[in-house]
Amino acid sequence: MAELVNVMPLFNDLAKIEHEHRVACQDCSLFRLCLPLGLQNSDLAQLDTIIKRSQSYKRAHTLFSTGNEFKSLYVVRSGSFKTTISAVNGREQVTGFYFPGEFIGLDAIHQQSYQSNAKALETSSVCELPFENLQDIGKQMPQLQIQLLTRLSKELSSDKNLMLLLGKKTADEKIATFLLSLSKRFHDRGFSATEFQLTMSRSDIANHLGLAVETVSRVMSRFQEDGLIEINGKAISLLNTTAINVMCG
Amino acid sequence: MAELVNVMPLFNDLAKIEHEHRVACQDCSLFRLCLPLGLQNSDLAQLDTIIKRSQSYKRAHTLFSTGNEFKSLYVVRSGSFKTTISAVNGREQVTGFYFPGEFIGLDAIHQQSYQSNAKALETSSVCELPFENLQDIGKQMPQLQIQLLTRLSKELSSDKNLMLLLGKKTADEKIATFLLSLSKRFHDRGFSATEFQLTMSRSDIANHLGLAVETVSRVMSRFQEDGLIEINGKAISLLNTTAINVMCG
DNA sequence: CAGATCTCTTGATATAGATCATGGAAATAA
DNA sequence: TTATTTCCATGATCTATATCAAGAGATCTG
Known part of the structure; x- marks a missing residue:
């Protein structure tokens, strides 16, 4: 070099x-x-x-x-x-x-x-x-x-x-699938599979998954209440990947 | 040969x-x-x-x-x-x-x-x-x-x-887009762009477009009432491709 | 750093399209 | 041929998620 x-x-x-x-x-x-x-x-x-x-x-x-x-x-x-x-x-x-x-x-x-x-x-x-x-x-x-x-x-x-x-999954399944896809990709790149930054906005996520921004917010909030994830603005931790996996449909 | x-x-x-x-x-x-x-x-x-x-x-x-x-x-x-x-x-x-x-x-x-x-x-x-x-x-x-x-x-x-x-279009737009896609592909193959057979079932169409079968039936029936198309079982004629084109969104 | 502008969250309400239900028409099997 | 199954159309009802609304943060910008 x-x-x-x-x-x-x-x-x-x-x-x-x-x-x-x-x-x-x-x-x-x-x-x-x-x-x-x-x-x-x-x-x-x-x-x-x-x-x-x-x-x-x-x-x-x-x-x-x-x-x-x-x-x-x-x-x-x-x-x-x-x-x-x-x-x-x-x-x-x-x-x-x-x-x-x-x-x-x-x-x-x-x-x-x-x-x-x-x-x-x-x-x-x-x-x-x-x-x-x-x-x-x-x-x-x-x-x-x-x-x-x-x-x-x-x-x-x-x-x-x-x-x-896009064609067959519910809002919950969409978000769960999305989070695991990110997790896997970060892991493949040598980063944590459970703690990462969402570099895209909620509205980008919503758009990508065929949802409204509000739905993304709500589902994520609910996932947090249920102890599946923890969110802090752009930062996210997956607390229960097994459960999230089950939700993917 | x-x-x-x-x-x-x-x-x-x-x-x-x-x-x-x-x-x-x-x-x-x-x-x-x-x-x-x-x-x-x-x-x-x-x-x-x-x-x-x-x-x-x-x-x-x-x-x-x-x-x-x-x-x-x-x-x-x-x-x-x-x-x-x-x-x-x-x-x-x-x-x-x-x-x-x-x-x-x-x-x-x-x-x-x-x-x-x-x-x-x-x-x-x-x-x-x-x-x-x-x-x-x-x-x-x-x-x-x-x-x-x-x-x-x-x-x-x-x-x-x-x-x-799948992510952004209404049922009407989905059907219109789908019909024109078929039309174009048949035309490219030397067949009529306006009269062809739907070789797939309504339920295959519905599934592909992220709709229920009933919705496909209803939208197609309405398109027929409005003079956009004519359907006869599997056979379909596009009567007003300009209008259908406008509907694609 | 103050004002402006986005972004996110949460609640209330509306709706497009799903689901349920039924009957008739085609296709397939026997 | 008749019986059986699958496919299609249409009506009635329901629901998941969109849309509307509003306030709180966060982030830009001059």
């Missing part, structure tokens, strides 16, 4: 470390969760050359909007994002939340333009993968192609589960 | 012609809509060698079920299918309907096992694409890899739109 820390002022220095701007894939803490999984060292080095590591974006920064020309896939490096699509009449649906190691923009490939809007929920950074370059180097890396397909397939699968949630 | 028609009894003969069992990709009427789009002739011939063309399946035939080992992707060749996923408590969600040229099983790639159930809605046939073979020949066919990614991406995109429908 040949970093230029010694010539940087402290502020930038900290920011760089915090968001690991210059960390190569093989040294990145997300390695296990990210695209390079399964690649040879030489392939990895080549992948590394096409990746553009972003500066950190502030909350509400727009990564791309519907209709923008598709050039790159993005992998969340730090922080979190939400994606939305909008109906003609202005109604919006939050189609997903994205955490470190997860891909954004996969639904843009077929139209060569982004089909959704992606926005940072907090201070965040991404790795940008220019799609043409990715295809170029992919020609000699079957493993990379499989990784890509696997990513797409995984998102497809979780979208189908979200359909089940 | 070296067909063995002359040694076959009449019944099989007719069945073969009806479902084009032996038609190579380059002679298939679905060519424009299907995987081979954009492939060189030589590549096409190679793709042809790995494709297994199924016999025709009867209504309700199960193509695969959740948990089955993933070996192949399927492309609908004739007829139609539905896919479903089930919650632990037995509730099911119809996650999609599939028509000729459309892929089934894309969400199985990442787990190497099918994540849903696929069932024929009528007499139907498929082209089976053994995934390993597909990956093998894909190594020398970047265009094939891109086609695959494109397919995945397209389904992802339409799933996000379904989320919008």
Whole structure:
């Protein structure tokens, strides 16, 4: 890691470390969760050359909007994002939340333009993968192609589960399912499975789950009364994951 | 097309012609809509060698079920299918309907096992694409890899739109959107955009759209009273597509 | 840091669509 | 063919959750 820390002022220095701007894939803490999984060292080095590591974006920064020309896939490096699509009449649906190691923009490939809007929920950074370059180097890396397909397939699968949630679950089941999904993802990333921050607003959660904000508040308050969780603004603790699991339906 | 028609009894003969069992990709009427789009002739011939063309399946035939080992992707060749996923408590969600040229099983790639159930809605046939073979020949066919990614991406995109429908649309908007989606897909396949058969039951439609069967019946009846459509059992005519379009929200 | 603007919570009320109920029409089986 | 089952349409009623309302925090902003 040949970093230029010694010539940087402290502020930038900290920011760089915090968001690991210059960390190569093989040294990145997300390695296990990210695209390079399964690649040879030489392939990895080549992948590394096409990746553009972003500066950190502030909350509400727009990564791309519907209709923008598709050039790159993005992998969340730090922080979190939400994606939305909008109906003609202005109604919006939050189609997903994205955490470190997860891909954004996969639904843009077929139209060569982004089909959704992606926005940072907090201070965040991404790795940008220019799609043409990715295809170029992919020609000699079957493993990379499989990784890509696997990513797409995984998102497809979780979208189908979200359909089940939206179409068939009650408000309680929706919230329980949502909380456990977050828990699992944080755990996979080496964080606590029971204590974490909800980086998205209640209204984003409500929208994503096909509920009204008020319903989200009420259900969460009730879950708290029943000793299932403890909430403190954005901070949440899962006190009884077994019970929450049962509630998922 | 070296067909063995002359040694076959009449019944099989007719069945073969009806479902084009032996038609190579380059002679298939679905060519424009299907995987081979954009492939060189030589590549096409190679793709042809790995494709297994199924016999025709009867209504309700199960193509695969959740948990089955993933070996192949399927492309609908004739007829139609539905896919479903089930919650632990037995509730099911119809996650999609599939028509000729459309892929089934894309969400199985990442787990190497099918994540849903696929069932024929009528007499139907498929082209089976053994995934390993597909990956093998894909190594020398970047265009094939891109086609695959494109397919995945397209389904992802339409799933996000379904989320919008499930999460934000009224019963009327859901039905209107659904009818237009079918209309477009039939039109793309060279059939009438305004007159077609609903090969799925009302209850499949209801389930897919997150509604009760009764609601589907009622909304369709009202659409008929209002002169938007005409229904006769499974047969439907769209009489005023402009108005239906406006209703999609 | 004071004012403005969002965000969250909780209560009261309304409603879209679910559920229950019934009869007739199709499809399937025997 | 007849019997049986599934599917579809329509009416009556109910309910889960939306909407409306209002106040308390939290967070922005000049």
